[in-house]
Amino acid sequence: MIPSVLPTYNRAPLEFVKGEGAWLTTADGRRFLDLGSGIAVNALGHAHPALVEALTSQAQNLWHVSNLYHIPQQQALADKLVEHTFADTVFFTNSGTEACELAVKMARKYFYDKGQPERVEIITFDGSFHGRSSAGIAAAGSEKMTKGFGPLLPGFVHLTFGDLDGLTDAITGTTAAIMIEPVQGEGGIRPVPDAELKALRQICDEHGLLLILDEVQCGVGRTGKLFAHEWAGITPDIMMVAKGIGGGFPLGAVLATEGAASGMTAGTHGSTYGGNPLGCAVGCAVMDHVADPDFLADVNRKAGLLRQKLEGLVGNHPEVFEEVRGAGLMLGLKCKAVNSDVVSAGYENELITVPAADNVIRLLPPLTLTDEDIAEAVSRLEKTAAQVTAA
Template sequence: MIPSVLPTYSRAPLHFVKGEGSWLVEEDGRRFLDLGSGIAVNALGHAHPALVKALTDQAQNLWHVSNLYEIPQQQALADKLVASSFADTVFFTNSGTEACELAVKMARKYWYEKGQPDKTDIIAFSGSFHGRSSAGIAAAGSEKMVKGFGPLLPGFKHLEWRDMAGLEAAIDDNTAAVLIEPVQGEGGIRPMPDDELKALRALCDDKGCLLILDEVQCGMGRTGRLFAHEWAGVTPDIMMVAKGIGGGFPLGAVLATEEAASGMTVGTHGSTYGGNPLGCAVGCAVMDHVADPEFLAEVNRKAGLLRQKLEGLVAAHPEVFEEVRGSGLMIGLKCRIAPADLVKAGYNALVITVPAADNVVRLLPALTISDDEIAEAVTRLDLAAASLEAA
């Protein structure tokens, strides 16, 4: 008999009932150090006081009115994002998947309105993850994502990750945009080098196509800058954001330049819940923290501390680990064993991690993790690795 919850997840037998900063409390009382943050969602940890206050204050006044009316909290959050980024305008969604749908629509509509309706192709890359909607799985293109879900949305080309020569050859008169994650998350914490991201921006300019960045996982302070592309000193035309922007409340956004968004006029897109007062009130509180240069400087300092300790961990367990990679507090442990084995061993050591492709286990701690918690995290990972070696 099928369970009442559709069985599309392989869930760990854990039942968390409370979150406190970097900690999760199981219903049996065990305290787990959370290095997953809901897959990079809980950017400020669990139950951050500023987010709790923003949500409860707003909940006592107004939950939902729909986008038929002006929403002050939405305007406030859009203003904060525009002031802190390349963007001129923002559309709010409920998730990264919805942000992908709009990014694709926006790029194609741009060229349609420019009198070039055949410019519809979008080039994406192996190892990518852009959500599980029709556009998202078509953009990723991997068998795991698309098998059994055809016919796929047409208009996507796929290249190998970081194949710059292939990209230059693939861009033609029908190319609307190039879509890429500055740091792949699901693909195994694979950062795109700054010089290649600069070359990609220059290539899009030279070939006359738009650049769409997917910063759903790597954005919102995760790499030590508000957005990961800032490290390369480039800007996209369109960018997808979600996960950390709501600090745990469902929220996403598409940021764009005025030019790239020029085709999206009244009636071309909409959302019932996107940009609702609750989500945007929380998003404003998140931005007040993660856009602060002092906060980001602390993220970078703590990232360096964690990276240093993890290098020692890898050196101490060469049969378990191969290398450390990533950017900021978006770190991958490349394993010589099955990542699922390390994740499971972590449960026994009371530490939460997240598996990824390319034999990688992701560490995505709250950006507010303390130095003592970093030390404790590595101690628990050491115990997990030692248990695997002893097995």
């Protein structure tokens, strides 16, 4: 008999009733150190006072009016994002999946309005994850994502991750854009080297293509810059954002240059809930923290400390771990043991990590975790590794 909640998740046997900072508490009082942050969502940790205040204050005044009217909180958040990024304009969504849908539409509408309606193809890369909508799974193209869901949305060309030679060969008169995550999350914490991001920007410029960056998981301070592409010194034409921007409240956005967004005129796209007062009030509070240079500097300091300790962990347990990879506080431990076994053993040590492809476990802690949290995290990882070895 099917359960009342559609059984599309293989859930861990855990239920949490309270969160504070980097910690989650179960109903029976167990405290788990959260290195998952709801899959990179709780950027400022659980129950951050500034976010609680922003949400409760706004909730006492106005929750929803729809985008038939001007929304001051939406304007304020858009202004902050434009001020701190490459973007000239922002459209707010409720999720990264919705952001992907608009990014695809925006790129194709751009060329349609330029009198080149044949330019609809978007080049993507293996290991990518762009959400689970029809466009998102077609963009990723993997059998795991697409099996049983045909016919797939056409217009995507899939290339091997890192294959710049193949990329140049794949560009034709029907190519519109290149879409890529600066750091693959679901794909196993695989960063795109700065030189390759620079090359992608150059290729797009040379061929008149749009560069779409998916920073849903790697953005909003996660890598130690406000957005990961900043490390390479480039800018995209369109960028997808979600997860951390709401700090736990469902919120996403598409950021774009004026040129890339030129086709999206009145009536071409919409969202009932996107950019509602509640979400944007929280988003403003998040931005006030993560856009602060001092905050980002501390993220980088803590990221260096955590990575140093993780390198020692790998050295101490070569039978369990192979390497550390990633950037900032978006780190992965490539496993020799089965990654799901490591995640499960972590639960027994009251530690939360997140599995990913390529036999990796993801470490996506709150950007606000303390040095003491880092020490405790590595201690629990040591216990977890020893337990996996003994098994």
